[in-house]
Amino acid sequence: MEEIKVFCPATIANVSCGFDVLGLALDSVGDEMTVRKTNEKGISITKIIGQDLPLETTKNVSGVAGLAFLEKSDYQGGFLIEINKKIKPGSGIGSSAASSAGAVWAMNELLGKPFSNLELVQFAMQGEKLASDVAHADNVAPAIYGGFTLVRSYAPLDIVPIPTPSELFATVIHPQIEIKTSDSRKILKTNITLEKGIQQWGNVGGLIAGLFKTDYELIGRSLQDHIVEPIRSILIPGFDAIKTNAIEAGALGCGISGSGPSIFALSKGRDIAERVAESMKATYSSIGLPFDIHVSKVNTEGVKRIA
Amino acid sequence: MEEIKVFCPATIANVSCGFDVLGLALDSVGDEMTVRKTNEKGISITKIIGQDLPLETTKNVSGVAGLAFLEKSDYQGGFLIEINKKIKPGSGIGSSAASSAGAVWAMNELLGKPFSNLELVQFAMQGEKLASDVAHADNVAPAIYGGFTLVRSYAPLDIVPIPTPSELFATVIHPQIEIKTSDSRKILKTNITLEKGIQQWGNVGGLIAGLFKTDYELIGRSLQDHIVEPIRSILIPGFDAIKTNAIEAGALGCGISGSGPSIFALSKGRDIAERVAESMKATYSSIGLPFDIHVSKVNTEGVKRIA
Structure with missing residues (x-):
């Protein structure tokens, strides 16, 4: 597989009582992202539709998350990322998390899933750090795992998937x-x-x-x-x-x-x-x-x- | 049924992280209590074996819990209580809770279960109030429900039974x-x-x-x-x-x-x-x-x- 298009869900962090530990993913609100393998090393953001966000890799959350991914990977090439940004930045429903999580999840698929969900969360947290100075996981964890997630602990990072009632x-x-x-x-x-x-x-x-x-x-x-x-x-x-x-x-x-x-x-x-x-x-x-x-x-x- | 003999489990409150909300019941540590119906109104503690504790109803946690029970009941008689106290008071494994919970659970059985477990916890909490000035529920709840219990809230009282892994x-x-x-x-x-x-x-x-x-x-x-x-x-x-x-x-x-x-x-x-x-x-x-x-x-x- 050379290219993949993914849906990156918006997320609700805290969920009232669970400040900094609980989050859930939404089903019909989210970004779309196309990620393509390239022989050139590194991450290039080629296009952002819908919002005025930086294309420069180190200033874009998906770029920073992607670089964290590449640093731990033995893959010798790179990735091109195109983002159709439907979640408004600053809305409080995990806009940066969707881009960070989507990028690393897509890359992992393209390389045959070398990394676990927990590792993907750790990469995506670097995007969160760029966005808000804090490498929090309460949006990226549900974005990657789906459903409800509990961040039981940050040191060491311990993510617990919680079942979601169907209604x-x-x-x-x-x-x-x-x-x-x-x-x-x-x-x-x-x-x-x-x-x-x-x-x-x-x-x-x-x-x-x-x-x-x-x-x-x-x-x-x-x-x-x-x-x-x-x-x-x-x-x-x-x-x-x-x-x-x-x-x-x-x-x-x-x-x-x-x-x-x-x-x-x-x-x-x-x-x-x-x-x-x-x-x-x-x-x-x-x-x-x-x-x-x-x-x-x-x-x-x-x-x-x-x- | 005129008389019943019950096992009243010792309990562990808090369970590390759950200060004031979590508790669990033990299986092989606890008191024994014999409760008998009598035509005479009120509660009489007739005998306490094993520990030097007050027989006076209003000074004994099972007496006080029993009086709270009687106050809400339309039963016109009373109860005689005999306690074989095996849990040491002050040990931190719910000695007062065992007596309070055991008394009201036994009375409820003798009258054909007019009260729910939640109501029994509320009666037993009056015994806890006598013992420690605070009507806490984190020992009496597991003593009555068994297993692990969560006291989600005190006002209103909300007890959530939690499953117990068998090993x-x-x-x-x-x-x-x-x-x-x-x-x-x-x-x-x-x-x-x-x-x-x-x-x-x-x-x-x-x-x-x-x-x-x-x-x-x-x-x-x-x-x-x-x-x-x-x-x-x-x-x-x-x-x-x-x-x-x-x-x-x-x-x-x-x-x-x-x-x-x-x-x-x-x-x-x-x-x-x-x-x-x-x-x-x-x-x-x-x-x-x-x-x-x-x-x-x-x-x-x-x-x-x-x-």
């Missing part, structure tokens, strides 16, 4: 405002009370158990974040109204996607997820804030070949 | 020193860093996933406590040596049982758990500290009828 749908609304990832991290407090910590790890345990048991009610009860959401939501206009209305429309839970500004809700079944989307649209329309909105099944495959 | 064994050593539960709570810090919080909820997620997947290695990697153990272990002589040697002997993980001073280890299979017991015995013998030691399968039934 789980996400609704994601992206208000057209800009929040810098660095700002949304800066406003977090470095200390939390032990009491809130206990609530948080109770909910992480509950969410993981709910996913294993396919217990939608338990999943819903566990989608709570007493630590990060109260602070970060200040930066997102209308957050409380969106959340209240989404829950009223039947969502299991609702929270900030990654560092925002996108807001996600999880629902049982597509019908409820669509109803939640209508309620979110109405809420932002009433305050006159432009938005993009998506309804998607939770993707259980991660990056996948489409041609 | 999981506990080794518990009880050094003969006294630590007051109130002291072991007092030395905890009320604030933790967000960074340590993230590690902790990553490990709680990993442990729950490991229990669902029957992945002993993942269970072992997740049995880490970066928050409470470093502080509480200061009060337990030889803790670091016991832990190091237990891991070397093959334990999946090792930590403080509840608020101590007992130390527990989990192992895959009885043989390894026995080897861990030998290493623990040798460690405390070498520093001249007297101890009790137990090896037990994880109990998956909770309180159970034995006659």
Whole structure:
């Protein structure tokens, strides 16, 4: 195989209670990427459609992730990358992760899968480091593994795939405002009370158990974040109204996607997820804030070949 | 049925990463309790064998738990309780929880099970409140449900039973020193860093996933406590040596049982758990500290009828 075209899923990190450890992949929101083998060493980004992003390898997240891949590979050639960028950078649904994960997953396929998913995550994390100064894995892990993933530990890196109930749908609304990832991290407090910590790890345990048991009610009860959401939501206009209305429309839970500004809700079944989307649209329309909105099944495959 | 005799399991709360939320029940360590219906209203503790504990109903944890039960019941009679107390109070393996849970479970059986397990936990928590001023559920929940339990939330109370891999064994050593539960709570810090919080909820997620997947290695990697153990272990002589040697002997993980001073280890299979017991015995013998030691399968039934 000389060339591959892949779908690179958008992802929701944190998933309310799981700050920095949990993430999930979306099924119908993502980039497309074509990767081709070349005899010339190194990585060349030949074309980016849809967004104004740097073509220079060391300034592009897929280039940097690809270089990390090449450094550990004994392959003597290189790769050409073309990106059809459908996820807006800065939206909070893993735009950089999709490009980083997609590039290394595609390269691995083209070389006959020399690397494990865990190794691919490690390469893709270098792209994340370029994008946000932190080599976090909570978006690239679900992008590569699919479904829900838990980053149990960073040192050593330990990724745990978690089962995805088949009727789980996400609704994601992206208000057209800009929040810098660095700002949304800066406003977090470095200390939390032990009491809130206990609530948080109770909910992480509950969410993981709910996913294993396919217990939608338990999943819903566990989608709570007493630590990060109260602070970060200040930066997102209308957050409380969106959340209240989404829950009223039947969502299991609702929270900030990654560092925002996108807001996600999880629902049982597509019908409820669509109803939640209508309620979110109405809420932002009433305050006159432009938005993009998506309804998607939770993707259980991660990056996948489409041609 | 007029009379019932029950086994009331000892329990390990916290289980390293799950401070205040996780617990498990033991199979071969516990009290025996005989509960009999009587026409006279109220609860009478008629006899306590093995330990010097108050017979007065309002000063005995099983009495207080029983009164909480009676208050919600439409039963017009009362109960007589006889306790064969085999778990030493203050050992850190849920002595008060065994008595509280055993009493209300037995009463529920005698009346044809009018109450759910969740309600029984709520009654038993009143016994815990008498014992330690805090109505915690992380011992009474596994005592009543059996196996591993997660207290996802206290308000409202939400108990999640977690599956128990069949080859999981506990080794518990009880050094003969006294630590007051109130002291072991007092030395905890009320604030933790967000960074340590993230590690902790990553490990709680990993442990729950490991229990669902029957992945002993993942269970072992997740049995880490970066928050409470470093502080509480200061009060337990030889803790670091016991832990190091237990891991070397093959334990999946090792930590403080509840608020101590007992130390527990989990192992895959009885043989390894026995080897861990030998290493623990040798460690405390070498520093001249007297101890009790137990090896037990994880109990998956909770309180159970034995006659």
